[in-house]
Amino acid sequence: MDHLDKLENKSIHILREAYSEFNNLSMLWSIGKDSTVMLWLARKAFFGHVPFPLVHIDTDYMIPKMIEHRDKLAKKWELDMIYGQDEKSLEENMTYPEGNVDHQECCRRLKAEALKNTLNGNWKRYRMNHETGEYEVDDNTKPYTGVIVGARADEEGSRSKERYFSPRDENNDWDISDQPPEFWSQYKTDFAPGTHVRIHPLLDWTELDIWEYIQREEIPIVDLYYDQGEGKRYRSLGCAPCTEPVESDAKNVDEVVEELKNGKFADVAERDGRAQDQDEGAGLEDLRKDGYM
Template identity: 85%
Template sequence: MDHLDKLENKSIHIIREAYSEFNNLSMLWSIGKDSTVLLWLARKAFFGHVPLPLVHIDTGYQIPEMIEHRDKLAKEWKLDMIYGQNEKALEKKQTLPAGNVDHTQCCKNMKAEALKKTLNGTWKRYRMNHETGQYEADDNQKPYTGVIVGVRADEEGSRSKERYFSPRDTNNDWDIGDQPPEFWSQYKTDFAPGTHVRIHPLLDWTELDIWEYIKREQIPIVDLYYDRGEGERYRSLGCYPCTEPVQSTASNVDQVVQELKSGKFSDIAERDGRAQDSDEGAGLEELRKDGYM
């Protein structure tokens, strides 16, 4: 097996292990390249079918092309697509674009809080009706006790502290110092009742691995990752008020792979254009302790 085969096999093993060990499991899909690769791996793990719901946290400020791509693939691949949202914060304008909170608080409101309340079922969930193609309020509010997430250890400092099977408490809060050891590909999956578990099948992957896999598998991703004639593209996707593109003329997957191999971005962090990563101190780590993806 080559390098990508080994990564693929390990990720599929972790996805299947999670599915066999945890009841009421879900998978987060941010519509970005990493979580789309994760979705592709899940389809491979279950022979073209994804037997668990896909959850997207809609902040109301995603780039429109992301939402279009989400719904297009959800219909084509017949995904059980669900989204959640902090409707109260949007109504009260407790967001950065409204000018009432800073980056960190906006992320807490629109992402961390919305994620926790969507996963535990205390806030509304909206599920795609495949007959109409529209989203409707979901009657099922049962908590998701486990969630599969497409984070990578090399993407950002706090993510490197994760485990493949990472326990949270009932509030989804993360105690970094209380993570189980994972030696020789042995994973702890028997947690105390009430534990919420995040599963990270892409932990070993790098940004280049992701792109080479997208190239090999011809995975459809949102075209915001490519230059569309303006001399810039996105390396990392988030809310449009807080995410900046990079200067690049890479207009297809081959050119993106070549950019990463040539060293154009070798000294620039992948999330350099994400405003919440630029705040002083360990802001993103604190957000992740509080439930942020």
């Protein structure tokens, strides 16, 4: 097997292990390249069918093309698609784009708190009705105890501290110092009642691995990752007001791979254009301790 085959096999093993061990499982789908690769792997793991719901946290500030891509694939692949959001903060304009809170507080509200309360069922969930193509309030408010996440260890410092099966407490808070060891592909999956577990099938993948896998498998991703003729493209996707495109002429997956291998981004951090990553201190790690993806 080549390098990508080994990564694929390990990720599929982790996905199947998670499905066998957790009764109420979901997968977070941010619509970015990593979580779309993870979704592709799930479809491979379960022979074209994804046997758990896809959850998206919609901040209401996503680039419109991302939402269009989400719903297009949800319909095409018949995904059990759910989204949640912090409706109260949005109604009160307590967001960074409205100028009423800083980056960190905006992320805490629209992402971390929205994620916690969508997963535990305290806030509304909206589920796609495949007959109408519209989203409706979901009657199911049962908490998701296991959540599959597309985090990679090489993205930034806090993600490198994760485990494949990473426990959180009943409030979704993460104690970095209290995580189970994972040696020789042996994973701890039996946790105390009330524990919320994040599962990370892509932990060993790099940005280049992701793109080479997209290239090999011909995975459909949102075209924001490619130059549309303006000499710019997105390298990492998030909320529109807080995510800047990079200068790049890469118009397709082959050119993106070449940029990462030998070009201008070979030694440049992937999340360099994400505003919350530029704040001083341990801002992003604190957000992740509090539930941020």
